[in-house]
């Protein structure tokens with residue numbers, strides 16, 4: 001039943017992400033579409049010119065009409081030669097656009113895949129952070145600066161799907177806490193047999209009364225439909241299961257910092273006794 005809650009929360013987050021994704025995908029789609037139109041016009045014109053020149057080769061004698069057509073074509077061909085010079089750049093831009101769309105879809109698919117049987121394995125925390133950031137960046141709509149400060153870390157023993165979900169919950173909250181311009185910073189560090197992940201935003205922050213309840217299930221200050229109040233309680237459970245800790249510091253008007261510490265190795269390999 002814990003799994004189905006996690007699943008519900010994950011679907012809710014995916015729903016929130018979908019609008020941002022749609023927006024980000026729309027941009028490359030528009031210019032790929034426009035570039036394809038340019039390419040099609042160019043090819044049509046090229047075929048027209050080829051056909052006409054074929055005709056000219058076949059019957060040497062031109063009617064006055066054909067002659068006018070030919071002159072006109074020749075003029076247009078000069079214009080199209082200029083377009084032709086832009087084509088490699090247009091095609092490259094389109095290729096990059098399609099690649100970007102593929103990446104976005106891939107990220108979303110990675111994230112929404114729920115694999116409850118996935119167990120603890122050695123995993124690169126920085127990769128989890130980068131993948132999550134790549135998705136979340138689109139939510140910020142360019143108004144938020146993201147910065148990462150990574151210390152060299154070894155692989156840690158964790159459940160990657162769950163770790164992704166924790167990062168996603170905290171980062172989505174952080175983007176929602178920022179009204180206009182803002183910044184989100186992520187620091188990582190190694191200390192002894194633990195790693196630390198510190199995620200800070202300079203958003204609205206929260207008062208003491210709110211801060212005391214954020215890890216409780218269904219506690220939310222967001223309007224209906226915007227928040228489930230489950231993200232942080234699930235994150236708390238996941239970090240506990242990993243033998244780690246999650247804490248928060250926050251100040252109204254200044255911002256919020258979540259600190260996660262995780263052991264490098266699990267004492268009781270992937271047993272789910274605590275869930």
Ligand code: ADP
Pocket residue numbers: 169173174177201203204205206210214219220221222226227228229230231232233255256
């Ligand atoms: P939800 O986001 O659905 O409300 P969460 O459990 O993720 O549920 O968060 C609970 C509450 O914690 C939020 O409604 C909000 O009041 C508060 N909160 C979480 N992260 C932040 C943050 N970065 N800045 C300010 N408030 C936050």
